[in-house]
Structures are given as structure tokens and as C-alpha cells.
Amino acid sequence: MAVIGNKKYSKQIEHHFSKYPDKRSAVMPLLYIAQEEYGWVNDDGIQEVAELCELDPTHVKSIAGFYTMYSEKSKGKYWLQVCTDLSCALRGADEFHKDLKAYLEVEEGGTTDDDLFTVEHVMCLAACDNAPMLQCNFHYMENLDMEKMKAWVEEKRAELQKELDA
Numbered sequence: 001m002a003v004i005g006n007k008k009y010s011k012q013i014e015h016h017f018s019k020y021p022d023k024r025s026a027v028m029p030l031l032y033i034a035q036e037e038y039g040w041v042n043d044d045g046i047q048e049v050a051e052l053c054e055l056d057p058t059h060v061k062s063i064a065g066f067y068t069m070y071s072e073k074s075k076g077k078y079w080l081q082v083c084t085d086l087s088c089a090l091r092g093a094d095e096f097h098k099d100l101k102a103y104l105e106v107e108e109g110g111t112t113d114d115d116l117f118t119v120e121h122v123m124c125l126a127a128c129d130n131a132p133m134l135q136c137n138f139h140y141m142e143n144l145d146m147e148k149m150k151a152w153v154e155e156k157r158a159e160l161q162k163e164l165d166a
């Protein structure tokens with residue numbers, strides 16, 4: 001069943017197609033949409049992007065496999081990529097990363113039992129002056145500390161609980 005080609009993303013997809021001379025050129029932005037929808041680039045996402053871009057699924061899979069911003073493994077709903085590169089490390093990113101993993105009770109690259117959070121470290125994300133920082137599903141969260149993170153994590157957990165109770 002087509003998911004990313006449905007109404008939810010139709011405006012975004014049309015917008016991306018309008019920027020390029022042919023549909024195949026929109027393959028990377030559409031892979032982002034697939035990743036947003038599924039939490040990772042799975043076989044369904046590959047198939048749908050291939051159909052939308054009029055490409056062979058093998059070709060789409062090779063693109064997804066080449067670039068590190070696409071995940072070919074299942075992730076939590078919130079993929080937290082903490083920058084621990086030098087400038088951020090000088091502002092406490094290593095400790096922040098360690099404390100975040102301890103709070104969520106995950107190892108590097110691990111996902112919490114409720115499938116909400118995956119934590120891993122990454123190299124410079126070009127927001128060095130606002131460290132500690134992380135990228136959550138490609139949105140930046142900056143000037144962080146554990147107090148702010150705990151509040152945010154608990155807010156997301158409460159949202160999940162609300163959804164489950166509904």
C-alpha cells in the first residue's frame with residue numbers, strides 16, 4: 001500500500017518534483033520523506049520512492065545505502081544524533097552524550113524499549129557555537145543540558161502514553 005505517495009505528503013512530493021527537470025532527480029528528498037514516515041528506509045519506502053521517481057528499486061536502495069543520513073536499520077521514533085566532535089566536546093558534549101544514554105538506558109546506537117528514542121554520536125553538524133546539541137530526525141536541538149533533555153524526553157513519553165490511552 002502506498003503510504004508516502006498519499007495525501008499526507010502529496011504537497012511535499014509535488015514541491016520536490018517541481019524543482020527538478022525529471023522525477024528521478026527527486027529521489028533523495030523523497031527518501032527523506034520515506035525515512036520520516038517509517039523511521040528508517042525500509043523495503044516499503046524503497047519500493048514507493050522507486051515507483052514515484054520511476055526508477056528501479058535496486059537503484060534507489062543503492063542511493064540509500066551510500067549516504068549516511070539514511071538509516072537502513074530500524075530506529076526509534078526520535079533518532080537522536082549527538083554531536084561529540086571537537087568543538088562540542090570542549091563544551092561538554094561527551095558527558096552530555098554519556099548522561100543521555102544512561103538516562104535512556106541505551107548503549108551507543110541503541111533504542112529504548114518503548115521504541116521512542118535511538119541515541120548515537122555523530123561528527124560536526126555545523127552548530128558548534130550552540131553545543132551541546134543534537135539532531136532529532138533532522139531537526140536541530142541546541143544549547144542542551146540534561147535538565148532540558150529529561151523534560152523533553154518525559155514530554156514525548158507522555159504523548160505516547162496519551163496515544164496509547166486514546
Ligand code: FES
Pocket residue numbers: 083084085086087088089123124125126127128129131133
Ligand atoms: S563540533 Fe559539534 S556541531 Fe560542530
